[in-house]
Amino acid sequence: MPASTMRVTKFTNGYLLRDGQLVPGDLWISSETGRIISPQSAFYSAHLTPDKVIDLDGKILSPGFIDVQINGCYNIDFSTPDPAYASKLAHTHRQMIKSGLTSYTPTVISTKPDSYHSVLPHLGPSGKDRDASKGCESLGAHVEGPFLSLIRNGIHNREVLREAHSWSDIEDCYGASNLQNVRYITAAPERGNMMSLIPEFVSRGIGFAIGHSDATFEQAQAAIVAGASMITHLFNAMRPFAHREPGIFGLLGQSAPPTPVTTPKHSRSGSASTSPRGSPKSSRRSTPRSSLSISTSIADLEDEARYVQPFFGLIADGIHLSAQALKIAYSAHPEGAILVTDAQKFAGCPDGVYDWRGEDRFVKEGKVLKLESNGRIAGSVVDLIDCINNFRRFTGCGSAKALECVTSTPAKMLGKDIEKSKGKLDVGMDADLVVLEEGPDGDLSVQQVWKFGVQVV
Numbered sequence: 001m002p003a004s005t006m007r008v009t010k011f012t013n014g015y016l017l018r019d020g021q022l023v024p025g026d027l028w029i030s031s032e033t034g035r036i037i038s039p040q041s042a043f044y045s046a047h048l049t050p051d052k053v054i055d056l057d058g059k060i061l062s063p064g065f066i067d068v069q070i071n072g073c074y075n076i077d078f079s080t081p082d083p084a085y086a087s088k089l090a091h092t093h094r095q096m097i098k099s100g101l102t103s104y105t106p107t108v109i110s111t112k113p114d115s116y117h118s119v120l121p122h123l124g125p126s127g128k129d130r131d132a133s134k135g136c137e138s139l140g141a142h143v144e145g146p147f148l149s150l151i152r153n154g155i156h157n158r159e160v161l162r163e164a165h166s167w168s169d170i171e172d173c174y175g176a177s178n179l180q181n182v183r184y185i186t187a188a189p190e191r192g193n194m195m196s197l198i199p200e201f202v203s204r205g206i207g208f209a210i211g212h213s214d215a216t217f218e219q220a221q222a223a224i225v226a227g228a229s230m231i232t233h234l235f236n237a238m239r240p241f242a243h244r245e246p247g248i249f250g251l252l253g254q255s256a257p258p259t260p261v262t263t264p265k266h267s268r269s270g271s272a273s274t275s276p277r278g279s280p281k282s283s284r285r286s287t288p289r290s291s292l293s294i295s296t297s298i299a300d301l302e303d304e305a306r307y308v309q310p311f312f313g314l315i316a317d318g319i320h321l322s323a324q325a326l327k328i329a330y331s332a333h334p335e336g337a338i339l340v341t342d343a344q345k346f347a348g349c350p351d352g353v354y355d356w357r358g359e360d361r362f363v364k365e366g367k368v369l370k371l372e373s374n375g376r377i378a379g380s381v382v383d384l385i386d387c388i389n390n391f392r393r394f395t396g397c398g399s400a401k402a403l404e405c406v407t408s409t410p411a412k413m414l415g416k417d418i419e420k421s422k423g424k425l426d427v428g429m430d431a432d433l434v435v436l437e438e439g440p441d442g443d444l445s446v447q448q449v450w451k452f453g454v455q456v457v
Contacts, residue, residue, distance in 0.1 A: 007032055007051050008042060009453070014056025014435075016425050017063065017407065022400045027061060029431035034130050034452030038427045056435065059447060060399065063407040063423050064102025064432030065384045068184075068338060068414065069142060069232065069313055071107045072345030077356075078106040078141075081118035089122055093135035095348065098457050099383040100446040102432040103127075103137045103422055105183050105414070107342075110145030110156040117175045124181030132454035137432075139418055140183030143174065144232065147187040147194055148212035154237040155360075155371060155378045156212060163192030167200055182206050183414060186232040188213035189223035202227035207415065210248055210310075212237045217250040224251060225305045230413055231312040233342060234329055236320055252332040256307040309333045311413040313340040314405075316387040316394065317380040319368055323394035330395050338413060339387045339405040344369055344379040389443045399436075399444060 009029050015022040028039045028050065042048040072078045074095045076088045096104070106123045108116065120141055127137035146161050153161060164170055169192075174182065184207030189195045191213075201208045210223055211232025216239065231238075231248055239247035246253065309332075316326055316339050330337050341347070346354055346364045353372060354362045361372040364381055371378045384406050392402045411423030421430045435448035449457035 008037070008048050010039070010050035010053045011056055011061055011433075012053060014058060015060050017060065017400055017403050018425055020400055020404055022060060027425060027433075029433070029450070029453045031431075031453035034132070034431055034454075036425060036427050036429050036431050060403075060436040060438070060444070061425070062403050062434045062436055063425055063429070064434055064449070064451070065100045065406045066139075066410040066414075066422060067101055067104040067341055067343075067384055067406070068410045069107050069144070069340035070104055070343045071109060071379055073343050073347035075345055075349055077345040078119060078123065079108045079111050079115065081115055085119065085122055090134065093126075093137075094133075096136040097449055097451060098446075100385055100434040100436075100449055101136050101383070102434070102449065102451055103139050105139050105142040107142040107144050110148060110153075110160050112160055113173050113175075116143070116173060117178065120174060120178035120181050127452075130452045132451040132456055135451070135456065137451070139414060139422075141181055142184055142186065143182055144186040144211065146173065147185075147191055149188040149191060149214045149237075152188070152212045152214050152237045152239070154212060155376065163194075164197060165193045167197060170197065170200075179204065179206065184209055184230065186211035186230075188215065189226075189228065190215045190219045195219075195222060195226055198223060198226035198228055205415065207413070209313075210238075213248060214239050215248055217246050217248070220248045220251055221254075221306055224308055224310060229308075229310050231310055233315050233320070233340065234312040235325055236315065249329075251310055252312065252329060252336070254307045254309050256304070309336055311336045311338055311409065313338050313342075314391070315340055315342045315380060316391040317341070317367060317382045318390050319380065320377060326391060327395045330391075330397065334397070334401065335409070337405045338410045339384060339391055339402070341382050341384055341387060342379045343381060343383075347381040347383070349381075385444060385446055392442070392444075399438070 007030065011027040016025045016027055026039060028037045028042055030037050074092045076092050082088060108119060123138055123141040125138060125140050145156055147164050148156055148161050150158055150161055185201060186209040187194050189210055198208050207230060208228040209230035209232045210220055210228050241247055241249045314326060314329060314337060315321060346362060346369060351364050351366065356362050362378055363370050363372050367382050369378050369381050370376060388402045388406060392399060408423040412419045422432065431450060431453035433450040434446055436444045437447050438444055448455060
């Protein structure tokens with residue numbers, strides 16, 4: 001990767017992704033701090049001038065992409081122990097970033113406890129030294145299983161699936177010390193006592209996603225009340241939508257019921273109380289309050305949480321979901337949509353038939369990956385840029401909105417510590433950047449990638 005000795009870089013004559021829009025403007029970054037800087041402060045206060053000016057020539061400058069569900073690539077399976085695991089992971093990080101993927105949560109699927117104990121120590125946050133030469137940055141592991149539904153297991157091996165009845169079951173499975181490396185977990189809330197364990201995950205800073213689950217709508221709603229905030233690969237490996245029992249998908253259709261506005265019997269003005277803008281006050285909100293009065297009861301909080309719409313992952317590889325399914329989900333809750341690849345270790349590898357964990361064989365044909373035994377879809381082998389282009393075509397949402405689904409929205413889902421440093425082009429954020437060019441067919445392609453203020457591609 002090319003090294004950089006520059007101190008301050010200015011991007012100009014392009015379009016910046018800001019607040020769901022592509023707007024013309026300049027961006028200044030520092031390779032010393034690895035962050036976006038204020039041009040006014042740099043020029044007028046610090047008397048800095050750019051060491052290098054990059055003319056974008058009308059191209060798009062986006063925050064670096066974030067993939068919150070990827071099982072492996074370039075011939076490494078994040079779930080499989082290997083004597084050369086650390087070196088293979090380091091190599092993969094340097095390869096992954098070439099596609100614009102600057103941060104990710106490595107996904108470990110259902111396996112045996114000894115495998116979790118072996119791989120999770122390698123998958124914690126990796127960007128503390130802020131070394132751009134190391135490539136893509138892990139934000140902590142996503143553990144998908146083994147506490148999953150036996151009838152919604154997908155390609156997960158039923159023989160290793162289990163139930164959790166206490167927190168000690170969680171620690172025994174993953175290893176107590178390894179939980180510090182876990183960013184979020186996917187589990188079926190209806191299995192065992194998992195519903196009662198959700199608050200414990202959340203209190204430890206581990207997000208909870210509903211996935212590989214046969215939960216009814218009421219069970220899914222109860223999981224949201226308990227603290228779940230994400231749905232893993234929406235539509236796939238879950239109870240199908242029905243008009244009377246919408247299942248997990250029904251969470252996207254939630255909205256708080258309106259509270260009737262009554263006119264006081266004794267009012268000086270003779271009219272109902274109004275907000276400063278003259279519209280009736282609403283006593284409910286569809287998202288949690290930013291601040292709470294001391295008198296707010298637990299019951300009030302649970303009632304409000306019941307109507308929260310969660311984040312949700314969408315595999316927009318053109319295979320897992322139809323264009324219509326993607327458009328329906330996005331239309332229901334655009335602020336929660338997150339594009340994921342769900343890529344397997346064979347992403348970046350030649351087409352062919354591959355052994356997989358001694359359990360089955362995978363067949364890779366272009367962008368399609370299936371199990372040889374039954375032809376079932378077995379994850380994907382696409383990059384996020386493929387998903388972005390598919391999503392733009394299928395939903396008509398436009399480039400800016402599609403890019404939000406791989407930048408600011410996943411950053412927000414992963415927690416406040418990630419949201420304050422990733423996913424936006426604001427001053428003080430990490431200078432993880434992707435330069436994109438729109439081709440004649442409207443598809444975007446990755447032209448440059450920057451990590452911590454240094455050009456790496």
